[in-house]
Amino acid sequence: MLTAAAAFLGLAAVLGACSAGPAATDPTGSAGTGSAGTGSAGTGPASSSGTGQAGPGGSGSPAAVPSVRQVQVSISDAGCSPQALSLPSGPTTFVVTNSGSSSVLEYEIEQSGRIIGEVENVIPGIDRTFTLNLKPGAYILNCPGGTSAATGTLTVTE
Amino acid sequence: MWSKRVLTVFLILLREGLEAALVVGIVVGYLIKVGRHDALRWVWIGIVTALLVSLGIGILVFITIGDLPSTIQEPIEGIAAVFAVGVLTWMLFWMRRQGRALKGELEGQLDAALRAGSTAALVGLAFVAIVREGLETALFLLALFRSAAATGQLSPELPIAGLAGLAVAVLLGAAIVRGAIRLNLRRFFSVTGVVILFVAAGLVASAIGAFVDAGWLPTGAPALNLSGLLPETSPIGALLAGMFGYRAQPTVLQLVGYFGYLVPVLALFLAGDRLRLFRRPRFA
Numbered sequence: 001m002l003t004a005a006a007a008f009l010g011l012a013a014v015l016g017a018c019s020a021g022p023a024a025t026d027p028t029g030s031a032g033t034g035s036a037g038t039g040s041a042g043t044g045p046a047s048s049s050g051t052g053q054a055g056p057g058g059s060g061s062p063a064a065v066p067s068v069r070q071v072q073v074s075i076s077d078a079g080c081s082p083q084a085l086s087l088p089s090g091p092t093t094f095v096v097t098n099s100g101s102s103s104v105l106e107y108e109i110e111q112s113g114r115i116i117g118e119v120e121n122v123i124p125g126i127d128r129t130f131t132l133n134l135k136p137g138a139y140i141l142n143c144p145g146g147t148s149a150a151t152g153t154l155t156v157t158e
Numbered sequence: 159m160w161s162k163r164v165l166t167v168f169l170i171l172l173r174e175g176l177e178a179a180l181v182v183g184i185v186v187g188y189l190i191k192v193g194r195h196d197a198l199r200w201v202w203i204g205i206v207t208a209l210l211v212s213l214g215i216g217i218l219v220f221i222t223i224g225d226l227p228s229t230i231q232e233p234i235e236g237i238a239a240v241f242a243v244g245v246l247t248w249m250l251f252w253m254r255r256q257g258r259a260l261k262g263e264l265e266g267q268l269d270a271a272l273r274a275g276s277t278a279a280l281v282g283l284a285f286v287a288i289v290r291e292g293l294e295t296a297l298f299l300l301a302l303f304r305s306a307a308a309t310g311q312l313s314p315e316l317p318i319a320g321l322a323g324l325a326v327a328v329l330l331g332a333a334i335v336r337g338a339i340r341l342n343l344r345r346f347f348s349v350t351g352v353v354i355l356f357v358a359a360g361l362v363a364s365a366i367g368a369f370v371d372a373g374w375l376p377t378g379a380p381a382l383n384l385s386g387l388l389p390e391t392s393p394i395g396a397l398l399a400g401m402f403g404y405r406a407q408p409t410v411l412q413l414v415g416y417f418g419y420l421v422p423v424l425a426l427f428l429a430g431d432r433l434r435l436f437r438r439p440r441f442a
Binding site: 022102103105108110112113114115116117118120121124125126128129130131142144145 | 162163165166167170224225227228229252261294298301302305316359370371373374375378388389391407415
């Protein structure tokens, strides 16, 4: 077990050294969308991501999908931020940042009572991503353990 | 701020590692106890294979797509939990039968009960227990290592906290094995049986949670909210979550699954146990 851990350490150190991907943010949390107010999140054009975002199906093919939009969202002790999100439809990668909470570590999106995308174990400084092909409609955001914003809304327009 | 983060990382990996450590500890303790060292070797092979598979797929996913989509990860976790519940339940009643058989048999004769099929089940159980959370754990650790290496100066406290969490889980598993070896066989069967019951009931709730996260089951509102009383992210909450599937906000479906498994199986188990209390062990 110890040898496995040691091997792990070595391998991971090599990995860490050679891949400084977009997830390497500063520990203070670089959430662009700090306020929990209403508004659409900054949906910039597909950034040149080093890790190569997966397609909507999340298949293993790392072929670059240029049309995947990245959206920055964050979680805090309050819950989901922004609490009301509005996005156009299409393939979307959610980059979830923890802005300093140790009690809220999950971000989920559900539709009609079923979870369609989520990330767990999001700690400050370690962003996690998931990709969905958003269709127009109303969705619910879920940040379990949050106080005032444990749930939120996502509206997807054409 | 960073110390809170370090504690969070430690607790996440302790939680992820505990369940596997507990299940593997029971399997290893059992095989040592009944003297099946040949089967034990296969279990070790299963454990190492599971670690390598988790790490290998974890690295592959990490460098290609970064994170494993929950639509893939959660079904794996759910199905693995269902398999583990099946084998644990079978192990529970099989051990009780062996406990009963003890009154007239020597310890060594238990060997005969462990046939090829049951060895495979135990090896499969150890393998599945590790792979279930192993992939997510590997991805999480890799992200910690990358963040430690990418901040300019080396800041190893997060990966160290993560490895420490796993190490504590492994130590607890080892303590279970040691404790199991000290108990006499009859006590071992009873004590382990009760532990298995609660672990398996927790796995039923975990499986339901995984299928909900996968989108296979409806979410449903939490039946109760214990986040204020005992959050999953607190040390005790994390310990209970890792060992017995504790959830601070269980859904109705999870509660029904947990007690729907626990109550009838516990009743069956205790009914058999009470019968045995009146028989004195031949050896101890």
